[in-house]
Amino acid sequence: MYRILLVDDEPNILNxxxxxxASIDVGELDGEALxxxxxxxxxxxxxxxxxQDFDLVxxxxxxxxxxxxxxxxxxxxxxxxxxxxxxxxYADRDAIIAAVxxxxxxxxxxKPWADEDLVSAVVMLLRPGGGRARAQRQAGARTxxxxxxxxxxxxxxxxxxxxxxxxxx
Amino acid sequence: xSTAIALPAPREAAVRPVRGAPGAVCSDTMEATLRALxxxxxxxxxxxxxxxNVRYANPAARVLAQLCAPEKGDRPxxxxxxxxxxxxxxxxxxxxxMHGSWSGEVILGFGRxxxxxxxxxLSRVGPELFGMTVRDITQDSARESELHARNAELEVxxxxxxxxxxxxxxxxxxxxxxxxxxxxxHEINNPIGxxxxxxxxxxxxxxxxxxxxxxxxxxxxGGAGAATTESIRQKLDLDFLxxxxxxxxxxxxEGIDRVCKIVRDLKDFARKERSEDWIQADxxxxxxxxxxxxxxxxxxxAQIVKTFGELPxxxxxxxxxxxxxxxxxxxxGQAIKDHGIITVTTSVAGDRVRxxxxxxxxxxxxxxxxxxxxxxxxxxxxxxxTGLGLAISYGIVSKHHGTIEIxxxxxxxxxxxxxxxxAQPR
Numbered sequence: 001m002y003r004i005l006l007v008d009d010e011p012n013i014l015n016x017x018x019x020x021x022a023s024i025d026v027g028e029l030d031g032e033a034l035x036x037x038x039x040x041x042x043x044x045x046x047x048x049x050x051x052q053d054f055d056l057v058x059x060x061x062x063x064x065x066x067x068x069x070x071x072x073x074x075x076x077x078x079x080x081x082x083x084x085x086x087x088x089x090y091a092d093r094d095a096i097i098a099a100v101x102x103x104x105x106x107x108x109x110x111k112p113w114a115d116e117d118l119v120s121a122v123v124m125l126l127r128p129g130g131g132r133a134r135a136q137r138q139a140g141a142r143t144x145x146x147x148x149x150x151x152x153x154x155x156x157x158x159x160x161x162x163x164x165x166x167x168x169x
Numbered sequence: 170x171s172t173a174i175a176l177p178a179p180r181e182a183a184v185r186p187v188r189g190a191p192g193a194v195c196s197d198t199m200e201a202t203l204r205a206l207x208x209x210x211x212x213x214x215x216x217x218x219x220x221x222n223v224r225y226a227n228p229a230a231r232v233l234a235q236l237c238a239p240e241k242g243d244r245p246x247x248x249x250x251x252x253x254x255x256x257x258x259x260x261x262x263x264x265x266x267m268h269g270s271w272s273g274e275v276i277l278g279f280g281r282x283x284x285x286x287x288x289x290x291l292s293r294v295g296p297e298l299f300g301m302t303v304r305d306i307t308q309d310s311a312r313e314s315e316l317h318a319r320n321a322e323l324e325v326x327x328x329x330x331x332x333x334x335x336x337x338x339x340x341x342x343x344x345x346x347x348x349x350x351x352x353x354x355h356e357i358n359n360p361i362g363x364x365x366x367x368x369x370x371x372x373x374x375x376x377x378x379x380x381x382x383x384x385x386x387x388x389x390x391g392g393a394g395a396a397t398t399e400s401i402r403q404k405l406d407l408d409f410l411x412x413x414x415x416x417x418x419x420x421x422x423e424g425i426d427r428v429c430k431i432v433r434d435l436k437d438f439a440r441k442e443r444s445e446d447w448i449q450a451d452x453x454x455x456x457x458x459x460x461x462x463x464x465x466x467x468x469x470x471a472q473i474v475k476t477f478g479e480l481p482x483x484x485x486x487x488x489x490x491x492x493x494x495x496x497x498x499x500x501x502g503q504a505i506k507d508h509g510i511i512t513v514t515t516s517v518a519g520d521r522v523r524x525x526x527x528x529x530x531x532x533x534x535x536x537x538x539x540x541x542x543x544x545x546x547x548x549x550x551x552x553x554x555t556g557l558g559l560a561i562s563y564g565i566v567s568k569h570h571g572t573i574e575i576x577x578x579x580x581x582x583x584x585x586x587x588x589x590x591x592a593q594p595r
Contacts, residue, residue, distance in 0.1 A: 010359050010363070012360070012363045012420045012423065012424060013359060013362060013363050015363070015416070015417075015420060016362070016363035016366040016367050016370070016420075017366070019366065019367065019370040019413070019417065020366050020369070020370065023370070023373055062355055062469065063469075064468060064469050087362075088355075089354060089355045089356075089357070089358025089359050089361075089362060090354070090355045090358075110358070111358040111359060111361070111362030112358060112361045112362040112364075112365040112366070113362060113365075113366065114365075115366050115369040115370070118366075
């Protein structure tokens, strides 16, 4: 099962995101079910994260008590490996740069978003060989490259280079 | 006493009517006095008869005669038409005979582009006897046209200045909207975001419903029992749809309403009025719509405490006042570093209304305070303030015959008080 944590101060956004994520066919996630937990308060989301590991975090940027980068930075402390996404209508360039630099954002999705973009990003980041697994694997891939054990190099949908070796998976 | 050297015989004529006055003992003295007076007048004054024979001409008239016909030198100019062909038109004389008097401007050409403009007044002073005064207004009229030209230039410059001022005000207004743009964009993108996503979801739901209908039809045709329909129901999650569709629709409707409201508020705020549109307006409405727009920006850092009193309608230019409210509220918001309180209080003081905007932010140092209304004075980083906000606000409030005052304690906050008369002075 994959667990996704959603944080947005707007309940209607959370509901819409839930509906959108519910459309993901479990087949795309290798049969794994998807469980979504949603919070309007970043503090409560952090509290929950102390007891529950997640496979993906999607946060708003502009929230009253704490902005998205602050929240994701705190989340990074708790669960360093979890892929982080921001979904925000706040198009300030500095905010996006800060998000990328400070919390190593996996994706920035603007509002309004297209459901299929969100779905493909989520699937990409959750799927084995996607975000989390890939991040872990890439550390190993470097070793593999030096030891010339990489047997297959390809570019994935978003242009990132995916290193695969036959025995890595 | 005039000597009228060049014009013989006018004396008799000139004095004839006076002499005719009955029983005037001192008529001779009076006549002498009048003659002295007329001789002294700087306006060319003459008397002539129906045949245009000059009966009297004062010194100014003789100067005029020489001016009109210099080539005649000192030769006597006995007949008016000899002075200058255009000086006395037969039409003017005819009108004077009919109506008793005639006035008009006469332009005399002297060749080589030279001309004089004369103001001529004719009056019938007796049977077959006419009085004529001629004043040279060439210079007056040159001055007048010069004045007209200068005036026109000034009017053009004034119009340009007004245009420029309007432009500055409009661009300041747009600048303040620009500063709000991120907040407004966020506020619009949020509802658009979920409405848009909900529509995609709804599309999915509807195709689910259609396939449910098809399955039911097939089941009905096959004469299937309750177990089959139940399994269709579960397979297509119809119970979930029945619960979620109304919720999805009402959330989406709420989103659309929110966008409409933001757009309406922006339109209220940004509307450009013609400057003469003074109307009776409810200031609370302007404050509310301005607060609505700025709330998108402020809600992340400030709490707003509104204390609205009972205000009468105020004669004003509402969109200009909205701009004042916007500037003042933005400043209050910017004075607050992390979290604070902004108070907006309205009250009536005699025949004036009072709007107080307070914040518990950084405050303004005493050396800066006297300069806050100066144009282009800003303490904000380059690019984030035009330095015109309060200067323009001051101008707008002054135009309303109101006052705007600021008091501040560094570290404690700032209070800005705007007072406006309920009615504009007539």
